Amino acid sequence: MRRLWSRYGGYVIGFLSLFALWHLASVYLVSSVLFPPPGVVLRKAVVLVRNGVLLEHLWASIQRILAGFVAGSLLGIPIGLAMGSFRPVRKMLEPYTEFLRFIPAVAMITVAVIWFGIGEGSKIFLIIYTTIFIVILNTAAGVAAIAPNKIRAAQALGATRAQIFVYVAMPATVPYILTGMRLAMGNSFTTIVAAELIAANEGLGKMLWDGRMFMLVDDIFVSLVCLGLLGFAVDRLFRWSIYTFAGKYSPAT
Amino acid sequence: MALVCFRDVQKSYRPLQGAEWVAVEHFSVDIEAGEFFCLLGPSGCGKTTVLKMLAGFEAPTAGEILMEGRPVTGASRDRGVVFQGDDSLYGWLTAVENVEFGLRMRGMARGERRERAMRYLELVGLTGQQQKYPAELSGGMKQRIQIARALVNEPKMLLMDEPFAALDAQTRSLMQEELRSVWRTTRTTVLFITHDIDEAVTLGTRIGVMRAGPGSRVKGVLDVALDGARDRTDDVFLRYYKQVYEMIRDEVAKSLLRAD
16 A cells, blocks of 8 residues: 555646646636536536447547557668668668658648548558657667667677677667657647547547537547546556566666 | 787778878787787777777778788677677676577577576676676676676687776776686686786786877787786786886876877
8 A cells, every 4th residue: 555655646646736726727717617627527528428429539549549650660660770770771761751750740631631531541641650750760769879889799799790680789779669659659649639620520639629619618628638648548558568568678778 | 820910900090070090000919829918008099999900890901910810801709809888788688698699699509508608607706697687787797797798609719898997996806806717717818908007917928018199009018927816915916017017107108198
């Protein structure tokens, strides 16, 4: 019990104070229907969970983020490794990465909808687009940051170039890849909301948009809180899995 | 013929800006099989450059380096390397996995390579620490892993680049003693780079003193006829220390002037 408290006590106090401040601001400072207090939002959330609307929206967004994020990472990691390891590949691909990464995913929404329609295709495309460049850049930077002595030691131990790539360069890059993926996950939330605001039939972004259209202020806040909590939970989960499954790849050494 | 011959070796670097820098010039020395050769010199004199060329990490710009009569063309497991810092260790592998890295690359069966690695971990005094990751071990222990990792490959010689320079004084002298006993067991030829006279006299069977850079070369070579455990308070030890000190004193002064 004590260990649990020392581990999570800070979070509990932090969240409670957040909701308390929100309550105070909403009830005493603003006191307007346009800024509902947490209790009202919670009651609305319970209603939306009961009739299944909230879970439907939530699940739609999660599915899209996961699919795009996994696909973007799976594409980005090998490209990043190749760019970091082979100069000609880097020279060849840099025009793509350096050109495209300055066009934000949000700016690509229109093109995505024209190409892939307003269904799943355009959302997954946008999340892949958001994910891939961060993962590529971090992976390539990770390869570049490998201590030269790690490579030299392997050479002096008789490793071939291919072995050095597989047994030294790849594992040494894992912490950078994971960092890139974590950043990409954060950006995916921004992108999915923007995409769903503009063109979607369900999802947390669509819920926001409907809330605005029909003046359902409570719905808007439910959606916002869900986004925050979801992002927080996913990030913690990511950190926890890195710690548990890839602890030995932590950047300490 | 000597195991290793440096013949009139030169290494110069061409920086992106400014004049060409000649690190080593007319560098010639022979290293015999079975000896513990200490290469001693003031900082920045190109000692490490010599080691990198023999390891095969860098090619000389002139002259040649022969090992068993054949020119050195690249890194090879004939020449094991122990680096100064710990950044050559693989942080995602345990101590024993680090040690067996070379054997694994050779495709040796798991059981056999584990058994050999354990033997060498014992040799360097790391029994019981084999399942720890490098980050969990002290600086001295990490250097032991490096030594075991190089030796388990049974190289024809061991190249050591100031391996104890980053350790505290007590650990350093302990490591020196242990390295000496490891060397007496294995009789692997060693090229040991250091800037520490005490370390050179403690470990070496021969000491090569280098001139200050640029264009550094060997100023003189000294045979150390000390056997058994070397005692720092022994008269003979002190006489060698003084002899080396006098050889290197002017060079250190020169390198300091250059640094200013």
